[in-house]
Amino acid sequence: MKLTLKIWRQKNSLSKGRFETYVMDNVSQEMSFLEMLDALNKELIEDGGDPVAFDHDCREGICGSCGMYINGHPHGPVPGITTCHLSMRYFHDGDTIWVEPWRAKPFPVIKDLIVDRSALDKIQIAGGFISVNTGSAPEANSILVSKDKADEAFDTAICIGCGACVAACKNASAMLFVSAKISQFALLPQGRIEAKERVRAMVEKMDELGFGNCSNTGACEAECPKKIKLTSIARLNREYYKAF
Numbered sequence: 001m002k003l004t005l006k007i008w009r010q011k012n013s014l015s016k017g018r019f020e021t022y023v024m025d026n027v028s029q030e031m032s033f034l035e036m037l038d039a040l041n042k043e044l045i046e047d048g049g050d051p052v053a054f055d056h057d058c059r060e061g062i063c064g065s066c067g068m069y070i071n072g073h074p075h076g077p078v079p080g081i082t083t084c085h086l087s088m089r090y091f092h093d094g095d096t097i098w099v100e101p102w103r104a105k106p107f108p109v110i111k112d113l114i115v116d117r118s119a120l121d122k123i124q125i126a127g128g129f130i131s132v133n134t135g136s137a138p139e140a141n142s143i144l145v146s147k148d149k150a151d152e153a154f155d156t157a158i159c160i161g162c163g164a165c166v167a168a169c170k171n172a173s174a175m176l177f178v179s180a181k182i183s184q185f186a187l188l189p190q191g192r193i194e195a196k197e198r199v200r201a202m203v204e205k206m207d208e209l210g211f212g213n214c215s216n217t218g219a220c221e222a223e224c225p226k227k228i229k230l231t232s233i234a235r236l237n238r239e240y241y242k243a244f
Contacts, residue, residue: 001027001093005040007052008100013108013116019098033076033086034059034066053112059084061225064162068113069100074164074223082162082225102163104172106210119209120161123174124181126205131193149187157184158226165220165228171212176220178202179236180228186239196243203240 003024010017024043027036034056041051057063066083070076076086091097099113107115159180166174182199185191191198214233221230 001029001088001091001095003027003036003091003094004096006096006098007113009052009112010101010109012111017109019100027088029087029089031088032059032084033070033088034084036088053110053114055114056084061085062160064160064225065117067102067115067117067162067164067167069098069102069167071098074102074167075162075225079222080225080227082160102167104163104166104211106172106174107163107166115163117161117163119211120163120174120177122209123178123202123205124161126201127181127185127198128194128201130185130191132190143189145188153184153187156180156187156228156232159184159224159228160226162225164223164225166211168219168223169212169214170217170219171215173214173220174206174211175214175233175236176224176228176230178206179232182236182239183232186235195239199236199239200243203236 005022005024006019007022008017009020022040024036024040027039031039034054037052037054044051054066054068056066059066061082061084064082067074068083070083070086075081075083076090078086078090101107101109101113102115102117106119107117109115157180159177161177163177165176166172182202185198186195216230218230221228
């Protein structure tokens with residue numbers, strides 16, 4: 001395939017960024033999107049140019065670091081996957097692809113497509129810990145948890161903190177991320193002991209870091225690669241109101 005790439009280039013958070021155009025020939029449909037960027041960077045380096053900086057680690061859809069905006073969608077136009085799992089077979093010969101970083105005040109650009117997502121780590125740290133014994137595994141039935149609650153908790157615990165929900169939201173809200181982290185503990189008895197302190201601290205830290213408010217447009221759920229449900233935000237609100 002022959003593709004035209006419009007990629008955002010920005011030296012750092014204080015510099016003015018711009019889109020630059022790159023034309024790539026012979027792009028294989030078997031490549032992943034990141035492998036295509038690897039091939040572009042190889043060409044740029046061989047020509048003495050500056051390679052495009054983008055974040056990645058596991059390339060297995062687990063770490064969440066590969067986030068970038070592709071043709072107007074966080075992680076690209078295919079729902080339920082991260083950028084590293086986006087295959088070039090979803091694009092066509094002659095396509096123009098626009099690639100840019102997450103756009104949110106709490107996510108300052110480090111370089112090109114890499115943003116500082118440590119704000120999400122600060123929110124999670126503010127949540128503190130849960131009071132459970134460490135050491136050997138307890139008896140399986142010592143704390144009873146219904147299967148429905150266990151499954152629901154797991155469905156929220158799979159959030160990888162990539163920030164796609166923030167990037168998709170017109171308000172740059174982190175409510176889906178925070179609600180997932182709150183829900184995974186709120187649904188289980190082990191997380192009830194510090195529940196009030198946890199939700200207050202995480203919401204206050206989220207507001208302190210400059211994330212916007214949720215207006216229930218549902219863009220976060222639509223673009224989340226792990227399909228975290230909007231109902232998690234409703235649970236977060238209930239937990240927050242009960243904490244006062």
